[in-house]
Structure formats: C-alpha cells, structure tokens
Amino acid sequence: MTCKKTYEEINEKIRRGEAVVVTAEEVIDVVAEKGYAKAAQEIDVVTTGTFGPMCSSGVFINFGHSKPRIRMQKVWLNGVEAYGGIAAVDAYLGATQVADNDPENKVYPGRFMYGGGHVIHDLVAGKEIRLEAISYGTDCYPNKKVDTVITLADVNEAFMFNPRNAYQNYNCAVNLGDKNIYTYMGVLKPRLGNAAYSTAGQLSPLFNDPHYRTTGIGTRIFLGGGVGYVAWNGTQHHPNVPRGENGVPMATAGTLSLIGDLKQMDPHWLVGLSYLGYGPTLAVGVGIPIPILDEEMLRYTAVKDEEIFCPVVDYHQGYPYGNHTDLGFVSFKDLKSGKVTINGQEVVTTPQSSYPRARQIASILKAWIQAGQFELTQPVAALPGADSQIDFKSLPDRQPNGVLSMVRNRR
Numbered sequence: 001m002t003c004k005k006t007y008e009e010i011n012e013k014i015r016r017g018e019a020v021v022v023t024a025e026e027v028i029d030v031v032a033e034k035g036y037a038k039a040a041q042e043i044d045v046v047t048t049g050t051f052g053p054m055c056s057s058g059v060f061i062n063f064g065h066s067k068p069r070i071r072m073q074k075v076w077l078n079g080v081e082a083y084g085g086i087a088a089v090d091a092y093l094g095a096t097q098v099a100d101n102d103p104e105n106k107v108y109p110g111r112f113m114y115g116g117g118h119v120i121h122d123l124v125a126g127k128e129i130r131l132e133a134i135s136y137g138t139d140c141y142p143n144k145k146v147d148t149v150i151t152l153a154d155v156n157e158a159f160m161f162n163p164r165n166a167y168q169n170y171n172c173a174v175n176l177g178d179k180n181i182y183t184y185m186g187v188l189k190p191r192l193g194n195a196a197y198s199t200a201g202q203l204s205p206l207f208n209d210p211h212y213r214t215t216g217i218g219t220r221i222f223l224g225g226g227v228g229y230v231a232w233n234g235t236q237h238h239p240n241v242p243r244g245e246n247g248v249p250m251a252t253a254g255t256l257s258l259i260g261d262l263k264q265m266d267p268h269w270l271v272g273l274s275y276l277g278y279g280p281t282l283a284v285g286v287g288i289p290i291p292i293l294d295e296e297m298l299r300y301t302a303v304k305d306e307e308i309f310c311p312v313v314d315y316h317q318g319y320p321y322g323n324h325t326d327l328g329f330v331s332f333k334d335l336k337s338g339k340v341t342i343n344g345q346e347v348v349t350t351p352q353s354s355y356p357r358a359r360q361i362a363s364i365l366k367a368w369i370q371a372g373q374f375e376l377t378q379p380v381a382a383l384p385g386a387d388s389q390i391d392f393k394s395l396p397d398r399q400p401n402g403v404l405s406m407v408r409n410r411r
Helices: 006-015 028-042 116-124 295-301 332-337 355-370 403-410
Strands: 021-022 045-047 050-053 060-061 074-077 079-082 090-094 129-134 144-150 156-167 172-174 181-185 186-188 193-196 221-222 226-233 256-262 270-275 279-287 287-291 309-314 329-331 338-340 345-351
Touching: 021 028, 021 355, 028 295, 050 355, 060 116, 079 090, 079 116, 090 116, 116 129, 116 270, 116 279, 156 279, 172 186, 172 355, 193 332, 221 256, 221 355, 279 355, 287 295, 309 332, 329 332, 332 338, 332 345
Parallel strands: 021 045, 172 309, 193 345
Antiparallel strands: 045 287, 050 279, 060 090, 060 156, 074 079, 074 129, 129 144, 156 256, 172 193, 181 186, 221 226, 221 279, 226 256, 270 279, 309 329, 338 345
16 A cells, blocks of 8 residues: 655644654664555654764854944954854854964864854853953944843844754765874874764764755754754755765765754753864754655665765865875764774774764654654755756865955955
8 A cells, every 4th residue: 555644644643642753763673574665654753863063053143232232343252253244233153163362273283172162052051151242333333342241041032053064974084194183073093093974874864864855944853952944955065976776875965054043952962062173163963853755755764874875085185185085985884883994904983973862862853743742844945956966166266356356455
C-alpha cells in the first residue's frame, strides 16, 4: 500500500497526542526490523540534531534609548565590538568577533579567551554585560557616549540570526606539513597526526533530508534550546556537488540561515568557544523535524554512518592556498570509530562536534512533539536544490582604479 501523508494530517496526530516520533538513530533500527514500507506507514516524524562550532552566527539586539538619545556609531559588549551601522540603538554581534584588547596571534598561537560567542553565551545565561557606545552626536541624537550595564532581560529585542549553520557535510581536515597548524577545525598535528571532522553524521539534519524536500524557508526547528526557523538558504549554499546514490553529498553542500528569539534560548545549547591560534566562535545546537510524507522520505532518514562520506582535505597547503591534493574519502562510521586510514597510514580522529549532545537535541525535539508542544510547518518556499546550477564563486582579484579609487580618496 502506498504511503502518503500531509503536514496537516501529521499535525492533527500531534495535537491528539497520537503521532509516532523517533530520532534519526532510532529509525535505523525500526527499518531493520520492519522494512521501509511498514516503517513509513507507522512513523510520522523523524527528529535530527547537531551541536558544534558554527562560526557564521550572531545576534541582533535593540538596546532601547538612553536619555538623552544616542545614535550608536560604535558599540562594545564586554569589550567585544558589535556592528552599529544600522538604526540608532540596534547592533549585530558576531560570534567570531575578537575582544578589542585581545593580543590575537601576536603571541602565537593566540588563546582568544573571550569573544562574540562568549558574550552571546553570557547574555543567555543572564549575566550582566557592560555596554559601551560612542557617537559623533546629531540634533536628534545629541548623546555622544553611553557606558552602562545590561542583561538580556533589559533589552527590547534580541534575536539570533545565523547566516550559515548546519553544513550538509564538511571536510575531514588533516595536516601534511611538518609542524602544528591552528585552524577552525582545531589543532592539526603534522604528518597526518590527526584527522578532524565536524558533523553528527547519521543524526545531522541535512543528511536526513539530502534534497531539502521538507527543509525550506519557514521550517520550524530547535535552535539554541528554543524554537527557531529556517529564514533562507545559508551563505555558501552549494547543493550541486557530487552525490552518492542515496542523494547524500560527497562534499560541502547545503547550508541554512537560521533565526530565533534569543530570550527563549538556553546557555547549554549556545556555548562560547576559543580555538587556539584561530579565534573565538560559538557552538550552536540545531535540531530539525522531518515529516515522513512518504516512503522516499523514510528512506532518506534511515541513512547510516557507513553510507555517508566526506572528503579528506590538507589544511597545510591544500585548503589555505587552493592546492588540491586527492586524499580520498572517509565514512562517518570510520571517523566515529576513532581511527581512519589515509594514504595507507592509520590516523587518530578528533571530532569538533558533540555526538552525545546531537543525540540529546533529537530526543528533546522528539519529546516536544510527543507532548503536543511543537507542530511542524510546511516551507513557504524551497531551498535551491542539486539541479539549481549555483556558481560557487571566489573573490575576484582586481586592481582598484577609476571610480573606485576616487571613492576611496574622498574618504
């Protein structure tokens, strides 16, 4: 019998407390026991989860007006600069922004003990944050300086807006050089001393919806411990890459732009991180529910770690300078085992994301749905898919001249 369901049918079962919900781990065992067809008929929702560093993250904040009013030109939160080039008392704080007094890599490798991601974590944790702002002053905004203390409860709005999260696959990073290198994938030891990876494999959201059939603009999700939404495709969304027969990409592919109310979130799921020699960032928890509309969706969600492969990339000369070296692919089953074989050498693996926390996110989202606290939303528009022919561009190298030079000189 053909299995076909609609969002409204599934949501009605959620409202009645009758929806069958399993995690992306659990569905694998259900399929092994009952087969795809029967599992698709019985299961209504599969929940996913991932927790790891997501550098392209940040928050918009409206601080409220001072007396007299100020048009905040430059803004700092605990010494970390936020972008103030929007409305008078709005600012955007990026997760990777470095504190102004940080020595950075002047003492190499730098420690980057505090940055934007740490401020975001402290805000959500309810801590007091020093807010400093300066301005040139105007008739309508005469104040030129603010120096005060705020908490998340004090501000009018604070919403997370992350331009690029939940990467659909990512590199396995290695170092073919002769000394340690310090990257956003952690410390990479020389001569294939370790192999770093960062995604949840079979629990990861976009591995379970490889063609974005149910994940699109408007999809309701778990974000940072609260409820969020997919706002758009993420930056560097590049779905037209080689894929396996199961539809899973064999390279970095889809990404998501996410939005949610920071005041709902939990510091356990938004954690500031310091990467030695690289900089600060933020670990973000993301979970996406996948409605089982038909057997095809069920098959996608039953993907296993041994069926997901990522490319091995050298971060000594390959990634930084665009010099491709074919080091093959490794499966997530092997990565999670703790050792992989690269160039005939056994290499220890170092995960940058937390699989236990990913599992916990999928379980929390499952519980929300089972309790009738979280219904599914049908996307209002689809994300660009594998047939979109997106041209993944590099930065052009051009000499500034003409009008561009004139503009620069006027400044």
